[in-house]
Amino acid sequence: MIRINPHYKKLQASYLFSDIAARISDFSQKNPDTEIIRLGIGDATRALPAACIAAMHEAVDEMGQDASFRGYGPEQGYAFLREKIAEHDFAARGAQIAADEIFVSDGAKCDTGNFQEILATETRVAVPDPVYPVYVDTNVMAGRTGAFQDGRFENIVYMPCTRENDYLPDLPDTDVDLIYLCFPNNPTGTATTKQTLSKWVDFARQNKALILYDAAYEAFIRDETLPRSIYEIPGAREVAVEFRSFSKTAGFTGTRCAYTVVPKECRAFDKNGSPEMLHPLWNRRHSTKFNGVAYPVQRAAEAVYSEQGQKQVKAIIDDYMKNADRICREMDALGYSYAGGKHSPYIWVDARTDSWNFFNALLEKTGVVCTPGAGFGPCGSRYIRLSAFNSYDNVDRAMQRIRKALG
Amino acid sequence: MIRINPHYKKLQASYLFSDIAARISDFSQKNPDTEIIRLGIGDATRALPAACIAAMHEAVDEMGQDASFRGYGPEQGYAFLREKIAEHDFAARGAQIAADEIFVSDGAKCDTGNFQEILATETRVAVPDPVYPVYVDTNVMAGRTGAFQDGRFENIVYMPCTRENDYLPDLPDTDVDLIYLCFPNNPTGTATTKQTLSKWVDFARQNKALILYDAAYEAFIRDETLPRSIYEIPGAREVAVEFRSFSKTAGFTGTRCAYTVVPKECRAFDKNGSPEMLHPLWNRRHSTKFNGVAYPVQRAAEAVYSEQGQKQVKAIIDDYMKNADRICREMDALGYSYAGGKHSPYIWVDARTDSWNFFNALLEKTGVVCTPGAGFGPCGSRYIRLSAFNSYDNVDRAMQRIRKALG
Structure with a gap:
């Protein structure tokens, strides 16, 4: 008799975005004349850079001729891309990452979801709260958790990130094997310093733990002294895997390209405590x-x-960050405490009330859509996330409406 | 302490294609004037259909303008594609499959590899021998097998497919939960009839088993009475998941698009024996x-x-099948027994000797590369696979050389 993976039954139905959609639809029916401005979902809104469009057209033409057609490529990605990544994203920042340590993929969501497969089922997982739900759900599917109780899964170590600790997780005071970190963070928008990140690398080395470092939003960092990669920290190559994406950097959310870095020295252990390198295991999985x-x-x-590509990407990011600045100014003027918005497209606002209540009030009074923080974990239940992914005009009008309604 | 998934250590190093590459390289150094003709790997060699190239250019242009840019699409695929698939690939063949039962993905390899995740670890797996290695390896990774012994993994039920049984697996005489079938088959090239497929559907219904049906090569079927989809068989919706791909149909091996069909009635069971539908589980995973x-x-x-697309795809497939015909004629003339080549781009030749010996002799005498059947399982050790994915000119010259050397 064929049986299901029983762990799937522990998953909680993901109602966040469907609930939001239902409430917007209800509001629109009652207020047909109010234009909705969406500052909820973190999806790119600007066109792909012209350099990318030109390159894609050229490659499509190659695929249209027998002589230049390309079938299966290397699963890990073409050398032309892996070498550019190694040079621009790592060597240029003083981080030594070789081209063959880079695995090109179709998304950081896929990679962060898949990576846990090469680790033991008994792995003790630590995640921030609030957190990107994929980190948790993929470990639930793999059978690493108990039941869902009071908003959290048993056997997961949650690391609270709230206004009280500047939205930065504290080092766990219990045994953990696998630690998910994300900087600049989704949803809180907080960036981290080399000093703080060093603390995590040291912890992982001392405790024989592994860090899965999600840097999908590194392109939004505006302070050159902040680390964009965990490999800017000495000793990280042994204890950290890094996830990067072109989605938020260059608007590839609908085009799909990302990569994962697994340094050759990055290790886990076998049941006898002998080191096992993760690079060949991930290569086999991939x-x-x-x-x-x-x-x-x-x-x-x-x-x-390319030179043009770099200029165009910078211009797009700068535009999104003008939106973020506009949101931050308004929150400052209204006296709201918030995180993010400086090195991140997300502004995480202390709503001082239940996040769904705030969401409803904001929609009713202004027609502006935010994301209720409760969707990212219990520690988000008092916060809302505003996203800078929109046009400046829309963001500016949203802020004017918010000032009028809440000011 | 972070530990690895111990099951990865059971995997056998996949030397097949690297061994082949090493032997070709060695041969080329010793015979610099002999042009190598590759009839090994099953990769498309013809350009994408012109209709696909035009559609891709148009879509790339849309991505270059803010007004028509598309970010995240539905994970399951856009309705425009799912509806076309349901209409052309199923309704037109009398198989009732709804658009929302189709999950668009980036590859049938990924899908056949990933689908086992939503099933219990204790699942008893049956595979043909010879077999596409991904079916086996992904179950090894998931911990469903014992050690590798004498060319096979413990706890997997192997179904021999040899000249003696017309290369068609017999129904298992032992308990199995999950059955992998592939028609037209890779590597043997055998197609199946509705009658034979009905036998499998009945078996799965009677034994509460699930069939994973890989139909990646259905476009090569030339006899209209043969089933292209398992859903042409009554009762299959409850017991079968089907995998399809644009890779071999339309040359998408380097462009990446495929789909998986999970009918709403398709069931597995929970530990109490109550039915659990697979559609919502796969939707959650996807x-x-x-x-x-x-x-x-x-x-x-x-x-x-599109009308043009259908004509262009047919022309490409017809060309590949002319190559297959050319190979079959030569094998007939030389008196070799073989399967495939009628409804498949693969010709599976009984080499009447060890497959690596034949590979070496063929390379030495003719410069033609085949795939040794041993790479697909112990039952392939006496066979070699010839692929029709090449130009007619190359295939014709390869056959002339073979006739001269072996005739």
Whole structure:
């Protein structure tokens, strides 16, 4: 008799975005003349950089001729892209990462979700609260948790990030094996310093733990002294895997390209405590269950690193950050405490009330959509997330409406 | 202490294609004037259909303008593609599959590899021998097997497919929960009839088993009475999941688009024996660990179903099948027994000797590369696979050389 994976039954239905959609729909019916301004979902709104478009057209033409057609590429990505990544994203920042330590994929969500597969089921997992739900749900599916109780899964170590600790997780005071970190953070928008990150690398080394470091939002960092990669920290190569994405950097949310870095020295252990390198294990997983990213998409990603591409990407990010500045100014003027918005497209606002109540009030009074923090964990229940992914005009009008309604 | 998934250590190093590459390289050094003709790997060699190229260019242009830019799409695929698939690949064949039972993905390899995740670890797996290695390896990774002994993994039920049984697996005479079937088969090239497939559907219904049906090569079927989909068989909706791909149909090996069909009635069971529907479980897995296929790629796949696209795809497949015919004629003339080549781009030849010996002799005498059947399992050790994915000119010259050397 074929049986299901029983752990799937522990998953909580993900109502957040469908609940939001239902409430917007209800509001629109009652207020047909109010234009909705969406500052909820973190999805790119600006066109792909012109350099990427040109590169993709060229690659599509290659695919249209027998002589230049490309079939299966290397599962790990073409050398032309892996080499550009190693040079621009790591060597240029003083982080030594070789091209063959980079695994090109179709998304950081997939990679952060898949990576746990090469680790033991008995792994003790630590996550921030609030947190990107994929980190937790994929570990639930793998059978690493108990039941869901009071908003949290048993056997997961939650690390609260609230106004009280500047939204930065404290080092766990219990045994943990696998630690998920995300900087600049989704949803709180907080960035981290080299000093703080060093503390985590040291912890992982001392406790034989592994860090899964999600740096999908590194392009939004505006202070050059802040680390963009965990490999800027000495000793990180042994204890950290890093996830990067072109989604938020260059607007690839609908084009799909990302990468994962697994340094050759990065280790876990076998049951006898002997080190086992993760690079060959991930390589085996990646080449067995994945067939590479579309050739035209890899060419588009490569174009991000061209001189024109770099200028165009910077201009897009600068525009989104003007939106973030506009939101921060308004929150300052209204006297709201918040995190993020300086090195991140997200502004995490202390709503001083239940996040769904605030969401409803904001929608009713202004037609502006935010994301209720409760969707990211119990520690988010008093906060809301505002996203800078929109046009400046929309953001400015949203802020004017908010000032009028809440000021 | 972070520990690895111990099951990865059971995997056998996959030397097949690297061994082949090493032997070719060695041969080339010793015979610099002999042109190598590759009839080994099953990768498309012809350009994408013009309709797909045009659709992709148009979609890339949309991505270059803010007004028409698309960010995250539905994880399951855009309705425009799912509806075309349901209409052309199923309704037109008398198989009732709804658009929302189709999950668009970036590859059938990924899907066949990932699907086992939603099933219990204790699942008893049956696979043909010879077999596409991904079916086995992903179950090894998931901990469903014992050690590797004498060319096979413990706890897997192997179903021999040899000349003696017309290369068609017999129904298992032992308890199995999950059955992998692939028609037209890779590597043997055998197609199946509705009658034979009905036997499998009945078996799965009677034994509460699940069939994972890989139909990646259905486009090569030339006899209209043969089933292209398992859903042409009554009762299959409850017991079968089907995997399809644009890779071999329309040359998408480097463009990446495929889909999986999970009918709403398709069931597994919980530990108490109560039915559990697989559609919501797979939907949860797919939306948690996957972010959809690139928008331009989905538009290219949609164009496969246009009038022009259908003509162009047919012309490409016809060309590959001319190559297959050429190979079959030569094997007939030389008196070799073989399977496949009629409804498949693969010709599985009884080499009447060890497959690596034959591979070496063929390379030495003719410069033609085949795939040794031993790479697909012990039952393949006497066979070699020839692939029709090449130009007619190359295939014809390869056959002339073979006739001269072996005739």
